[in-house]
Amino acid sequence: MLRLMHGHRYGLVGRNGMGKSTLLATLAAGRVPGVPEKLSILHVAQDSADKIAAGSRVEGATALDAVIQSDTQRTELLRRAGELSSGEELDEVYEALEAIDADGAPGRAAAILRGLQFDEGMMAQPVASLSGGWRMRVSIAAALFLRPDVLLLDEPTNHLDLEAVLWLGQHLEGWDDRTLVVVSHDRAFLNQVCTDVIHLENRTLAYYPGTFYTFVAVRDERRERQRRQYEQQEAKRREMELYVQKHLHKGQSLVRDDAQVKQAKKVAKQIERLGTLGQDGKKYKLSYDGPQQAAELPEDEKGLSGFTFPVPERVHAGAAVIQVKEVTFCYPGASRPIFEGLNFNVGLTTRCALLGRNGSGKSTLLKLITGRLAPTEGEVLRSHHLRVATFTQHHMDQLDLTKSPLEHLLEHGRATEPALTPDEVRRRIGRFGMSGHWQTQPIRTLSGGQKSRVAFCKATWSVPHILLLDEPTNHLDMETIDSLIEAVKKFEGGILCVSHDERFLKSVTDEFWVVGEGATGLARLDGSFSDYKKAMLRSLRRK
Structure with a gap:
């Protein structure tokens, strides 16, 4: 209600x-x-x-x-x-x-x-x-x-x-x-x-x-209590099953105890009725005390499991795999450059968040790193065999909703790996917490969180060394964001991300750079993210 x-x-x-x-x-x-x-x-x-x-x-x-x-x-x-x-x-x-x-x-x-x-x-x-x-x-x-x-x-x-x-x-x-x-x-x-x-x-x-x-x-406390009740119930279930197996088997021998056999049959019926409803509308509990509310796993433990990004092979290039050297960039017709004399490195241990106002150049910087944009001056050097993957909120728009995850990713993978087999695709999808029938039903029937897992699998198909994440939490539910946070934390490569999600940024990054600040257009944040947020709020109040 x-x-x-x-x-x-x-x-x-x-x-x-x-x-x-x-x-x-x-x-x-x-x-x-x-x-x-x-x-x-x-x-x-x-x-x-x-x-x-x-x-x-x-x-x-x-x-x-x-x-x-x-x-x-x-x-x-x-x-x-x-x-x-x-x-x-x-x-x-x-x-x-x-x-x-x-x-x-x-x-x-x-x-x-x-x-x-x-x-x-x-x-x-x-x-x-x-x-x-x-x-x-x-x-x-x-x-x-x-x-x-x-x-x-x-x-x-x-x-x-x-x-x-x-x-x-x-x-x-x-x-x-x-x-x-x-x-x-x-x-x-x-x-x-x-x-x-x-x-x-x-x-x-x-x-x-x-x-x-x-x-x-409050919810987590309730779920922990529910989980403990479920574990106690399952332990009782196993105890009862052993009792049934022992005494019903004994009832088939020459020496038998009719009372124990009768009790074992009663217990067996209680086990069979687990999950069914009694006359009071409540589920039978595995207990000798008759129908009671059955304990169940918390709802969050019944869904999809977490996922992991593929592990890239090491690139032997020292600390930096991407070097931005004296880069200046100006869009054609613009009166002033977005970046001027910019220098920084990206390595396999980089965990960096890009902050800045809308239109300050965050997406432009990511495009310069990937090579989608060329510097007006200077150069961006990338290690030999380096693979970089970009994930944005628009990746889910590129999924073929009429096909299953298996069909869609098999077609995508065979564009570069003609000998790719369905079993290998199944294994790759499985790493993202989707198995069984989830892999073979049309993508249009999946939830937003499930679609995002397919999109992440597709985006990281090349097994990248560097992940560029541009608002990756958009359209995800909280549970999928939690899975994404854990996957990013375990990823054995470099991370650069743009996000408005404070918890995500604090969980997966250890340094913050502000785009649109400083003489070059990019400056390391002096202080914590909380300090940055407080400064922005003070600025908003003055406005």
């Missing part, structure tokens, strides 16, 4: 495929019993980027226009004011416009867009010309501008950089007079924003007051 309180900010959590997005869509459509008719509910879904482009009321509407036009009440009042010349009705329209501060709407809309990292030039661009990620920001801005009674946000941080995530969290903390429900894989963001957590598991909603980290502590 869904239960929401006015002024509370809820984090809706649960594995991919559990129905979180469906629940938000159902609530937004008014199909949840008990929702007041006059309650304004606004849903920013994961596909809202396309809707905002299609929904702009004026052809060629700019990002700023789209946000302002989302207030249909203001638009209608202005239309009526333009049609009326005088009279009492016009006075009422002006009063209504004053009540909603219609004159202040452009300033409020611009402030929200600036918080989401739009500069003045981007605000003036037509929505249709923006990329999907930036259109998604327009959708979020429109929702914040309207301030509905209930705001539903589905993975709002997927298309945001770190500074925009911090601004959004800070902004939503002030929503004490509204109700918020947010789905996000970003634990730090949820912990900052939420006053309560709703856990969706096995089609049941469980409510936890407090921050996200409080929920994690």
